[in-house]
Amino acid sequence: MTTAIIIVAVVVVAAIAAFLLLRRRTAGGRGLRGRFGPEYDRVVARHGGDTKAAEQELDDRVRRHGHLTERPLTEEARARYAARWASAQELFVESPQRSLAEADMLLADLSRERGFPEGDDFDDRTDALSVRHAAHVHGYRRVHAARGGNTSTEEMREALMDARGLFEALLADGGSQRAHGNRHLVKGNGTS
Structure with missing residues (x-):
C-alpha cells in the first residue's frame, strides 16, 4: 500500500512538472511575440518560418542586450538632437539621400549616447535596440x-517617417539628468 502511494505521488509530481515545463515553453513564444511584436515576425520570416530558430535568436538578443541601461539625456542633448532631426527633415526636400544619411547618423549617435552598442556594426546596434524598442527599430532599418539603394522618393519619405518613431522613443525615454538624477530603467524586462 505504501509503495502504491509513493508511485502515485511520483506520477502526480512528474505530471505537474511536465505540465509546467510545457506551459513555460508555450509561454516563451507568446512572451517573445508580445515583447518583440513586428520584430518577432521579421525574424521568423528571416528564418524561413522556423519559430524555434527565431526564438533562439531573440532569446540570445535578450541575453546579450537585456542588461543595457539606457542613459538619460541632458536637456541640452535633447534639444541638440531635436534640432538635428528637424534639419534632416527639412533637408529631405532638397536632397532625400542626404536627409536619410543624416537621419541614419543621428539615430546611431543618439542610440550610442543613450547607452546602446558603439561602433559601426549596424546589425548589433539594431539587435540591441530591438530589445527595448522593437516597435520602432523597423524604421531605423528602413x-x-x-x-544606399535604388529607392523611390516616396519610399525614402516613408522610411524617414517610420524612423521618426524610434527617434522620438529614444529622445523621450528616461527624462533628463536634471529632472531624474541617476534614474535608470529596470534592467532586462523590456520596459522603457
Whole structure:
C-alpha cells in the first residue's frame, strides 16, 4: 500500500512538472511575440518560418542586450538632437539621400549616447535596440537600407517617417539628468 502511494505521488509530481515545463515553453513564444511584436515576425520570416530558430535568436538578443541601461539625456542633448532631426527633415526636400544619411547618423549617435552598442556594426546596434524598442527599430532599418539603394522618393519619405518613431522613443525615454538624477530603467524586462 505504501509503495502504491509513493508511485502515485511520483506520477502526480512528474505530471505537474511536465505540465509546467510545457506551459513555460508555450509561454516563451507568446512572451517573445508580445515583447518583440513586428520584430518577432521579421525574424521568423528571416528564418524561413522556423519559430524555434527565431526564438533562439531573440532569446540570445535578450541575453546579450537585456542588461543595457539606457542613459538619460541632458536637456541640452535633447534639444541638440531635436534640432538635428528637424534639419534632416527639412533637408529631405532638397536632397532625400542626404536627409536619410543624416537621419541614419543621428539615430546611431543618439542610440550610442543613450547607452546602446558603439561602433559601426549596424546589425548589433539594431539587435540591441530591438530589445527595448522593437516597435520602432523597423524604421531605423528602413532608413539605413533606403539611403544606399535604388529607392523611390516616396519610399525614402516613408522610411524617414517610420524612423521618426524610434527617434522620438529614444529622445523621450528616461527624462533628463536634471529632472531624474541617476534614474535608470529596470534592467532586462523590456520596459522603457
